[in-house]
Amino acid sequence: MIQMKNVYKKYPNGIVALNGLNVEIEQGEFIYIVGPSGAGKSTFIKMMYREERPSSGQMFVDDIDIATLKNRKVPMLRRQIGVVFQDFKLLTKLNVYENVAFALEVIEEKPADIKKRVMEVLDLVGLKHKAKMFPTELSGGEQQRVSIARSIVNMPKVMIADEPTGNLDPETAWDIMNLFERINKAGTTVIMATHNQQIVNTRRHRVIAIEGGLIVRDVAGGDYGYEG
Amino acid sequence: MSAMWLEVTTAMKARTMVRHFRESFKSIGRNSWMTFASVSAVTVTLLLVGVFVLIMMNLNKVADDLENDVEMKVFISLGAEEEIVQNLESQISDMPGVESTDFSTKEEELTDLVLDLGEEFRLFEQSNPLFDVFYVKAVDPQQTEKVATDIAALENIQKVEYGEGKIQKLFDFLNAGRNVGLVLILALLFTAMFLISNTIRITIVARRREIEIMKLVGATNWFVRIPFILEGMWLGILGSIVPIGLVALLYSKVTEFAQPRLTGELFQLLEFTPFIYQVSALILMMGVFIGIWGSFMSIRKFLRV
Numbered sequence: 001m002i003q004m005k006n007v008y009k010k011y012p013n014g015i016v017a018l019n020g021l022n023v024e025i026e027q028g029e030f031i032y033i034v035g036p037s038g039a040g041k042s043t044f045i046k047m048m049y050r051e052e053r054p055s056s057g058q059m060f061v062d063d064i065d066i067a068t069l070k071n072r073k074v075p076m077l078r079r080q081i082g083v084v085f086q087d088f089k090l091l092t093k094l095n096v097y098e099n100v101a102f103a104l105e106v107i108e109e110k111p112a113d114i115k116k117r118v119m120e121v122l123d124l125v126g127l128k129h130k131a132k133m134f135p136t137e138l139s140g141g142e143q144q145r146v147s148i149a150r151s152i153v154n155m156p157k158v159m160i161a162d163e164p165t166g167n168l169d170p171e172t173a174w175d176i177m178n179l180f181e182r183i184n185k186a187g188t189t190v191i192m193a194t195h196n197q198q199i200v201n202t203r204r205h206r207v208i209a210i211e212g213g214l215i216v217r218d219v220a221g222g223d224y225g226y227e228g
Numbered sequence: 229m230s231a232m233w234l235e236v237t238t239a240m241k242a243r244t245m246v247r248h249f250r251e252s253f254k255s256i257g258r259n260s261w262m263t264f265a266s267v268s269a270v271t272v273t274l275l276l277v278g279v280f281v282l283i284m285m286n287l288n289k290v291a292d293d294l295e296n297d298v299e300m301k302v303f304i305s306l307g308a309e310e311e312i313v314q315n316l317e318s319q320i321s322d323m324p325g326v327e328s329t330d331f332s333t334k335e336e337e338l339t340d341l342v343l344d345l346g347e348e349f350r351l352f353e354q355s356n357p358l359f360d361v362f363y364v365k366a367v368d369p370q371q372t373e374k375v376a377t378d379i380a381a382l383e384n385i386q387k388v389e390y391g392e393g394k395i396q397k398l399f400d401f402l403n404a405g406r407n408v409g410l411v412l413i414l415a416l417l418f419t420a421m422f423l424i425s426n427t428i429r430i431t432i433v434a435r436r437r438e439i440e441i442m443k444l445v446g447a448t449n450w451f452v453r454i455p456f457i458l459e460g461m462w463l464g465i466l467g468s469i470v471p472i473g474l475v476a477l478l479y480s481k482v483t484e485f486a487q488p489r490l491t492g493e494l495f496q497l498l499e500f501t502p503f504i505y506q507v508s509a510l511i512l513m514m515g516v517f518i519g520i521w522g523s524f525m526s527i528r529k530f531l532r533v
Binding site for chain 2: 049062064071072073075076077078079080083089091102103105106107108111150151154
């Protein structure tokens with residue numbers, strides 16, 4: 001479902017973030033992306049939703065070449081991909097319900113469908129009873145669950161999470177992991193960049209380690225592989 | 229079979245348009261000071277544009293009215309036979325740029341002279357010192373000078389007279405006025421656009437996070453842009469209200485004052501209607517235009533969607 005062939009990325013400031021990277025990801029996989037800071041993890045992730053474009057090489061999502069995808073078509077790609085960040089990126093002026101509904105409103109879904117779908121995902125992440133609350137009234141874990149709800153409300157094929165547990169205490173991080181695994185069980189590909197050694201070593205999935213812009217290790221059910 | 233998603237087209241829905249309108253209104257209220265500043269700039273600009281258009285259009289009208297009165301007097305050499313005169317008449321009529329030719333004998337000329345200057349001039353009836361003449365009008369009054377030169381070059385023509393210089397001066401003055409005014413107005417338009425584009429930029433910065441999320445979840449580029457374009461348009465429209473009102477008031481006073489004093493004169497001002505509707509429409513259109521253009525400048529720079 002996602003293929004990268006010799007993907008090379010050089011930023012305008014001269015930094016080479018990806019140095020001829022090759023990878024193949026199947027629909028329904030759960031993947032950890034690990035590696036030291038500045039190794040190219042974030043660039044790798046950003047390629048997936050076309051925040052960054054490869055300098056050279058090929059990259060396919062659903063057999064569509066993302067490298068040459070027209071800007072006009074990028075929104076269509078993004079509707080297939082849900083993204084979750086370390087800092088949640090919620091709108092503080094909107095309540096929980098509105099934050100999730102926002103994702104469907106801006107892609108012009110029918111209001112009746114929006115309501116139904118938002119309530120479903122809020123139920124899934126366990127926040128139905130807090131739909132009217134504002135992000136500032138929620139704990140970090142709850143805020144992250146709102147952002148996860150927002151990322152999957154459009155039923156994307158792929159979910160990408162960049163350090164989703166980075167700002168959370170260990171207890172809450174496990175809750176979030178449980179949620180990711182449930183979403184993955186439902187058929188969504190989950191790609192998660194993380195520094196959380198404990199999670200990677202406990203919940204075993206395919207581990208891709210990136211260093212110096214290249215994949216140095218790619219093991220199904222592998223461990224974190226770095227000193228915590 | 230895969231990648232069906234790429235083919236999804238998104239026609240703008242009515243519901244979406246309502247949302248865009250709401251968003252654009254909200255943000256006008258939110259940036260009230262910048263809104264005020266840019267609306268004021270547009271107001272001043274459009275007011276000047278409006279007054280300038282009033283003046284220029286009326287000067288043009290006056291010039292047109294006067295122009296239509298520009299006539300050449302072509303003096304036929306003494307002793308020219310009737311045949312020659314007829315020949316000349318057809319020659320002049322056939323010249324490019326000549327609209328009409330009227331022949332007047334020296335006797336008719338004298339009658340006119342007597343009518344104009346008094347009975348004493350009847351003395352000349354014994355020995356008429358006047359010439360037979362043609363009264364010639366050019367199709368384009370601005371070409372009068374050229375046509376006059378051409379006619380003067382014909383044989384059996386004594387001389388050609390017309391309001392040399394005066395007409396040309398009027399045209400020169402009009403053209404100069406127009407150019408100075410246009411430069412001034414262009415400068416003002418740019419200032420107003422710049423202020424609008426700054427206002428829109430503030431809106432964009434204030435809504436950075438919202439825009440980021442919109443883009444992340446796959447809103448189309450137009451979906452992101454339209455509220456800002458609408459906001460710019462409102463600023464332009466708001467800025468055109470006062471100028472339209474003031475220009476209409478001003479012109480109604482001017483016509484009220486001038487119309488009775490100009491009856492029977494060679495030139496008239498433009499009628500209040502429909503002229504004032506045209507000027508109002510022009511002011512409104514310019515407001516909308518600079519509003520939209522100003523937001524486009526910001527969007528291009530600050531919103532790489």
